Amino acid sequence: MSTAPLCLALALVLTLAACGGGADSSRNSGEAGTSAQEADYPTAENPITLKLGHVGPPASSLQIAAETMADEIKEATGGAVLIEVYPQSQLGDAVVMLDGLSNGTLEMAMVGCNEIATMLPDFYAFCLPFLFSDIDEFINVARDPEVTAKANEIMNSKGITLIGFSSGESRGYSNTQHTVRTPADIAGQKVRIQAGTIYVDTFEALGAVPSTMAFSEVYSALQQGVVDAEDNGADMLTKMKFAEVEKYHTVLNHMIQSNPLLISTEVWNRLSPEQQDAIKTAEANWGDGYLDFIHEQLDASIQSAEEAGVEITELTDAEFQAFKDATSSVYDTYVPQIDPAVYELVCNKIDALRG
Numbered sequence: 001m002s003t004a005p006l007c008l009a010l011a012l013v014l015t016l017a018a019c020g021g022g023a024d025s026s027r028n029s030g031e032a033g034t035s036a037q038e039a040d041y042p043t044a045e046n047p048i049t050l051k052l053g054h055v056g057p058p059a060s061s062l063q064i065a066a067e068t069m070a071d072e073i074k075e076a077t078g079g080a081v082l083i084e085v086y087p088q089s090q091l092g093d094a095v096v097m098l099d100g101l102s103n104g105t106l107e108m109a110m111v112g113c114n115e116i117a118t119m120l121p122d123f124y125a126f127c128l129p130f131l132f133s134d135i136d137e138f139i140n141v142a143r144d145p146e147v148t149a150k151a152n153e154i155m156n157s158k159g160i161t162l163i164g165f166s167s168g169e170s171r172g173y174s175n176t177q178h179t180v181r182t183p184a185d186i187a188g189q190k191v192r193i194q195a196g197t198i199y200v201d202t203f204e205a206l207g208a209v210p211s212t213m214a215f216s217e218v219y220s221a222l223q224q225g226v227v228d229a230e231d232n233g234a235d236m237l238t239k240m241k242f243a244e245v246e247k248y249h250t251v252l253n254h255m256i257q258s259n260p261l262l263i264s265t266e267v268w269n270r271l272s273p274e275q276q277d278a279i280k281t282a283e284a285n286w287g288d289g290y291l292d293f294i295h296e297q298l299d300a301s302i303q304s305a306e307e308a309g310v311e312i313t314e315l316t317d318a319e320f321q322a323f324k325d326a327t328s329s330v331y332d333t334y335v336p337q338i339d340p341a342v343y344e345l346v347c348n349k350i351d352a353l354r355g
Helices: 004-040 061-076 094-103 113-119 121-126 135-142 145-156 197-205 215-224 235-239 273-288 290-307 317-326 328-337 340-354
Strands: 048-054 081-086 108-110 160-164 172-175 190-192 209-211 229-232 248-251 261-264 311-314
Touching: 048 061, 061 081, 061 108, 061 273, 061 290, 081 273, 094 108, 094 113, 094 160, 094 261, 113 121, 113 197, 121 145, 121 328, 121 340, 135 145, 135 290, 135 340, 145 160, 145 340, 160 273, 190 215, 197 209, 197 328, 215 229, 235 290, 273 290, 290 311, 317 328
Parallel strands: 048 081, 048 108, 190 209, 190 229, 248 311
Antiparallel strands: 108 261, 160 261, 172 229, 172 248
């Protein structure tokens, strides 16, 4: 018996099987791949809840920013992305939150540039003393697309995505003793500062005696004379009732406290492109109107502080420069830790704004 018909029949069967199987596999694989990918994205029926932590008190601008953006994101995603906001270090201090973002155990946070700088020294470019003349200058530089993109690139190295610089407040100097207009007026005062070596070095350069303590302990420490002063924005004078014990506040602008909006890159990649865009848009909408918001807040805070008997002092350009000159040693320590390209980028943007 000839084997040719048998071979021909077998070849035909194999060919049909291969063609039919290949077509089905390709279609099914494509459909299954798309469905699996889409099924992994949050939906209104199966939403994702992201915890967002920050260190500010419940009445702070950080809380207002976080809640405003959370509401917009919920609406824009049809309830698929929900954000729960936890103020006052409920999810840990800045270092704990940064670690959580990096390893994916915390979804979102708003953490200060000075704390980020302890992990990524390039961020010292955003918190050098007296580098920025005021909050307007800082926000315009930090929210410049090129600067934000570079900051995000730096954060990516730690598994964190930076959405934007959604906040910022000029830090001032409040004390219980006298008016402050020169570095000599600060010399010898015991001042409560934020954690971070750059804050320690800055106030030591000014002749003060810096001390760190829990924010919740500051009021009683001022009341009891444990510390004479604290560096903070004017809004804390009334929101934390410091105006009851501190009667002198200088709009020092020694640093801008900015807490950019951060998200774990691992979590970010679990969101659809449309959901990512919703978060970016909410941050952009908030950030674009931020200066109007913060000036309104600060004007109200200063008025309330003055009504409470606090003397508010604003420095002249020459007085501001005297403080900057007094802290030149801080630049000697921290500028070498910054990538020259990053420092040059920030300084060039500042120069461009000043014309």
